[in-house]
Amino acid sequence: MTNGVPRRLAQAVVVLWAAFTLSFVILYLLPGDAVLAKLGGGEGGSTVTAADVARERAALGLDDPVVVQYGKRLVAAAQGDFGRSIATGEDATTLVLNALPSTLSITGLGLLFAVVFGGAIAILGTYTRSRLLSQFLASLPPLGNSLPPFWVGLMLIQVFSFDLGLVPALGSDGFSSLVLPAVTLALPTGAIIGQVLAKSLRTQLDEPYVEVVLAKGAGRARVHFGHVLRNAALPALTLVGVLAGNLLAGSVITESVFSRDGIGRVTASAVSAQDIPVVQAVIVLAALFFVVLNLVVDLLYPVLDPRLAGRVTAKAVSGV
Amino acid sequence: MFGNPVRLLSATGLVLVLGLAAACGTTNAAGGGGGGDAGPPKPGGTLRLGISSNPDCLDPQQVGTNAALNVGRQLVDSLTDQDPANGKITPWLAEKWEVNADSTSFTFTLRKGATFSDGTPVDAAAVKGSFDGIKAIGPKAQLGNGYLAAYKGATVVDPSTVRLDFSAPSAQFLQASSTMSLGVLAPSAYRKSPEQRCQGDGLVGSGPFVFESFKSNQQIVITKRKGYAWGSPLWKHTGEAYLDKVEFRVVPEPGVRTGSLASGQLDAITDVQPVDEPQFAGNGFTEPVRANPGIVFNLHANTTRGVLTDLKVRQAVLKGVNRQEVTDTVLTKNYKPASSILGSATPLHLDLSKELAYDPDGAKKLLDEQGWAPGPDGIRVKDGTRLSAKIVFSLVFNQNQSVLELVQQQLRKIGFDLQIEQRTTAETQQLTLAGDYDFIWYNTTRADADILRQLFSTKAGNRSKLTAGNPLDATLDKQAATVDEATRKPAVEEAQRVIVEQAYAVPVFELTQVWGLGPKTHDVAFEASSRMRLFDAWLAG
Numbered sequence: 001m002t003n004g005v006p007r008r009l010a011q012a013v014v015v016l017w018a019a020f021t022l023s024f025v026i027l028y029l030l031p032g033d034a035v036l037a038k039l040g041g042g043e044g045g046s047t048v049t050a051a052d053v054a055r056e057r058a059a060l061g062l063d064d065p066v067v068v069q070y071g072k073r074l075v076a077a078a079q080g081d082f083g084r085s086i087a088t089g090e091d092a093t094t095l096v097l098n099a100l101p102s103t104l105s106i107t108g109l110g111l112l113f114a115v116v117f118g119g120a121i122a123i124l125g126t127y128t129r130s131r132l133l134s135q136f137l138a139s140l141p142p143l144g145n146s147l148p149p150f151w152v153g154l155m156l157i158q159v160f161s162f163d164l165g166l167v168p169a170l171g172s173d174g175f176s177s178l179v180l181p182a183v184t185l186a187l188p189t190g191a192i193i194g195q196v197l198a199k200s201l202r203t204q205l206d207e208p209y210v211e212v213v214l215a216k217g218a219g220r221a222r223v224h225f226g227h228v229l230r231n232a233a234l235p236a237l238t239l240v241g242v243l244a245g246n247l248l249a250g251s252v253i254t255e256s257v258f259s260r261d262g263i264g265r266v267t268a269s270a271v272s273a274q275d276i277p278v279v280q281a282v283i284v285l286a287a288l289f290f291v292v293l294n295l296v297v298d299l300l301y302p303v304l305d306p307r308l309a310g311r312v313t314a315k316a317v318s319g320v
Numbered sequence: 321m322f323g324n325p326v327r328l329l330s331a332t333g334l335v336l337v338l339g340l341a342a343a344c345g346t347t348n349a350a351g352g353g354g355g356g357d358a359g360p361p362k363p364g365g366t367l368r369l370g371i372s373s374n375p376d377c378l379d380p381q382q383v384g385t386n387a388a389l390n391v392g393r394q395l396v397d398s399l400t401d402q403d404p405a406n407g408k409i410t411p412w413l414a415e416k417w418e419v420n421a422d423s424t425s426f427t428f429t430l431r432k433g434a435t436f437s438d439g440t441p442v443d444a445a446a447v448k449g450s451f452d453g454i455k456a457i458g459p460k461a462q463l464g465n466g467y468l469a470a471y472k473g474a475t476v477v478d479p480s481t482v483r484l485d486f487s488a489p490s491a492q493f494l495q496a497s498s499t500m501s502l503g504v505l506a507p508s509a510y511r512k513s514p515e516q517r518c519q520g521d522g523l524v525g526s527g528p529f530v531f532e533s534f535k536s537n538q539q540i541v542i543t544k545r546k547g548y549a550w551g552s553p554l555w556k557h558t559g560e561a562y563l564d565k566v567e568f569r570v571v572p573e574p575g576v577r578t579g580s581l582a583s584g585q586l587d588a589i590t591d592v593q594p595v596d597e598p599q600f601a602g603n604g605f606t607e608p609v610r611a612n613p614g615i616v617f618n619l620h621a622n623t624t625r626g627v628l629t630d631l632k633v634r635q636a637v638l639k640g641v642n643r644q645e646v647t648d649t650v651l652t653k654n655y656k657p658a659s660s661i662l663g664s665a666t667p668l669h670l671d672l673s674k675e676l677a678y679d680p681d682g683a684k685k686l687l688d689e690q691g692w693a694p695g696p697d698g699i700r701v702k703d704g705t706r707l708s709a710k711i712v713f714s715l716v717f718n719q720n721q722s723v724l725e726l727v728q729q730q731l732r733k734i735g736f737d738l739q740i741e742q743r744t745t746a747e748t749q750q751l752t753l754a755g756d757y758d759f760i761w762y763n764t765t766r767a768d769a770d771i772l773r774q775l776f777s778t779k780a781g782n783r784s785k786l787t788a789g790n791p792l793d794a795t796l797d798k799q800a801a802t803v804d805e806a807t808r809k810p811a812v813e814e815a816q817r818v819i820v821e822q823a824y825a826v827p828v829f830e831l832t833q834v835w836g837l838g839p840k841t842h843d844v845a846f847e848a849s850s851r852m853r854l855f856d857a858w859l860a861g
Binding site: 030031032038047048157163169172255256259260265273 | 746
């Protein structure tokens, strides 16, 4: 483990650098730029001239050679400064950090819902003796995963807000505004968790050790929760690390449907405005989030499975 | 780029949602019966207004989107106002004005007693400071930069008289002085950076509402200016605004916007989509509608490119577009087919609907005469060249794609192959500036006919790529040099006629603003540029 951490950190730096560079290259290669998007953006139509565009580009340093622009950005970004948003003039890092809490609250709650519901479906589906119930529960994950999130979001708003008036349709105020977006985000994620966990529970239930434990006189519940679940949880846990990234991506649509502020909204508008500073701040932050989360998941393995305690380093290096 | 698929999909979802709503039979909020006259206006209350996009900036001097202009309009007063009924320029902060013979010098006499919300007076020095401030930020003033293109400077004649001088005839400036883009900000505003003003910091005007807060992607809150007493004489009442507060809530999904209005979570919304319009008919809700003045949505031809160099081909395209079918099928009855290159709400608009009538036989005849013969796939061919041109567009208006697909089918019937290419806003802008297009698709909002000069004159935008010294230039220069309607009107009408006759651009339909108002909401009004005026708006108890 002592050996693994520096190596892990070096990997993280490479990942962050790659995310930074790739986003710069892609946005730079797109036709048009942020200045054109900004000056030509209004519904009113634009009467901007080429001289105006040139002047604005010069003011923002966008007429420097691309290598110089990249170099300046990289040096500044290494110190946490992604520059100012071209669209709004705000500091890109501040803009993204301000949007973060709102997104973390729905993704956090979404992840919780996903784990609880996905876990419940899988555990109940494998524990029940009713074939019908078991099959019904097994069919839920594919269904949940195939419903488009924007549609689910709109339906939830229609029923719970417009018709029943239980929660507000708009805004980021209070816990009641969190529930529907979190459910929307949780649905595809929970479905995958449920599917994978159910599968590995079934695999584990067929293992010889189950019969040994039963023969020793343990009840079904003890077998299921004390032995099988513990062994079956590892693949699902690995998945949680990956799916948290999906939740972040899902926030782009969910936040628009629920009229919330957050990383998703910031990302969507920054990408369509080709606002390189903001897009890079988002991407580097997302990469950081991913790296940290997967590290945490790796460190959790030995807690669940003592057999892995000595092997974390090896596992970490293999990249999971 | 995110907008498109999401929107497309959500439209499908919306149909289902609406179906469900109908099935549940619970579409409507309580109350009802609020339409029509609801007695005398009542002061007080908070208007919750759903808008479709997040304004990146709130400073009316800098912004170009309707979402932002609709907020900014409430915060600032302008030197003049413009009557939406007839386009006439009327007093506001200025009680009178004089314009010299060639429209290069404008002297305004300011009314007494108006103050900014920081307590400082709206005097000649403040007005000069504000105009200099707009000029200083250049293209950051997305609309004002064009209005002040020839602005040389201002002179404070006395505390209530200010003279603005221009280096070229600028008749359009009189109308521009009525817009929020040239609305007057307090001297203190210019001690902040343009970026700070964008976020509301230092956004100090003399308007009927005062900026309170801005939470990006969430909401903008403005409150009533206490003691406001210098409203435009065009407005319905005098004194302070009726509403205590307005919350502009950012609601990007059209279905959520309409549903929130229907369920009483919002009091009013902008940008009601064509599919949603029937929801608010005859059930206590009202749907204010107004076409945008300025250049209508059109296929603007580059006369130096391919088959479009031929006048007869351009004229055939003009005759081959069925405008009525476009508004009937893709849009709604609230949208008007174009009756000129200028929208019908533009002052000095000339009705050319006869010249723009659908005439496929006339179009075919023109093409036959020019030797374009139908090829094997129905598209005409001459000397091995296909009768084909590309049109570049971006999704600034949601229905652009459907409109162009219909126009494409219509033109196919006369043997013309229109290839439609969707690009991003930035890319469209780039191609426009470079002149790299056959046709471009756009509209431009402006309640003054000078917009023709800005887009057609060889000394300005020249989107048709005409050569200098053509007759259109002369007419456009003539209208720019006088505010006298007797001289200006014939010049503007001549310009519209030439553009349609020469088919430099093929007008299609008029962009239209459609709002939805809840049963309790009254008198949310359009100003002359079809943007929002909340001074007279009120909420019934």
